[in-house]
Amino acid sequence: MATDVPAVKLIGWYGSPYVHRAEVALRLKGVPYEFIRDDPINKSELLLQHNPIHKKVPVLLHGDRTICESLVILEYVDETFDGPPLLPVDPYERAMARFWAHFIDQKFARPFWMSFWMCEDDEHKEAFVKEAKGNLAILEEQLKGRRFFGGDAVGFLDVAACGLAHWLGVIEEVSGVTLVNGDEFPAFCKWAKAYVNDDTVKQSLPDRDELLAFFSGNKEIYMALARATLHK
């Protein structure tokens, strides 16, 4: 049987939440895959050949098929392989899951990132923090008392929000800015804990200490970038 199944490979960079999204989807579906570790500083020919448009990871290789962009990969994995569904079955619930995933990647992302890396004395920092917290409150509300955004089990939106579960704590520690606390965001904190402790998710989470070292090493770069992109 194994020889008939086209091989699945995933090109990724260690520590990327977008790569984690793809990995966890494959694991949730029970799909065996080979992880090809690429280097963002020194991108491989394989990556450039398979993602010439964006030159980014994750890239999923399934037989002779190439799929890029993490959310596109999530939907492809969901539709192609058997196993528990990642997206809800109901069209309206699917639209909501897609909407909130898109929200996380677009509107949510900038104030969130800028809150951490703007200088303490920069007058804009407070505004970013306020906006980021407002967005977190919106997400808190979406949990609606459920364990996961997907209900009882990890689903599409939980995977899309993975950065907020595992990477958030590391970024808070390195930057010295705390956005999330149990008093203001109780449901969100419970969710984050449930996500990182899920048996399947755990297998593809990067080591926290390694992440800490990575973000600490890049702190100055992030702060410089935040200053440079302030008025974009």
Next chain:
Amino acid sequence: MAGGELKLLGAWPSPFALRVKLALSFKGLSYEDIEEDLRNKSDLLVSSNPVHKKIPVLIHNGKPICESQIIVQYIDEAFVGTGPSLLPGDPYERAIARFWAAYVDDKLVASWMQTFRGKTDEEKAEGVKQTLAAVEHLEAAFKECSKGKPFFGGDNVGYLDVTLGGLVGWVHAGEKLYGFNPFDATRSPLLNAWVERFGELDAAKAVLPDTDRLVDFAKMRQAEAAAAASNN
């Protein structure tokens, strides 16, 4: 089969609202077309899209769906028995369609807007450069997706045709206003032909805005912006 009441909150010049109208038109679905004044947003719009307060919003049996691409996918999934399917049946072809649809919004639309709205000649020129680079990729995408047939969707209009189709009105208006057509016949012959072909379809003609009306709208907005700038 889903029936029920459909309302679309939109604005006639908006290419994003037009995408939804195209999807509804190609599916043969009736709806109440509610024109929003974006300078005086209705309570219905603000309560239906509290996160972004933007059009388009589709309201189906009282439940709102936001973000044009998410709305089009919703229409395709909720009305699966009505009219043709917009997304392909095969998961890999769906992934390719989703990848390029995201590319249209993230790369093409952003740089094309800059050709209109850039504050300096340099910004506008950069917009033109980026737009043409994006179009080159889309021309190749068209070749790959259409496989020699008239549309991205093959013999019939599909998701990517509708996604790009929302821009067709402004392609013609932009050419009249600025002499710039991102899909010109020399650089992108396939897409140039596609624009004409798409615009000739009855379901498209039923909803595409009149080019001269768009030109007048753009000139009016430019005059307002110039007046506002000179009053500072």
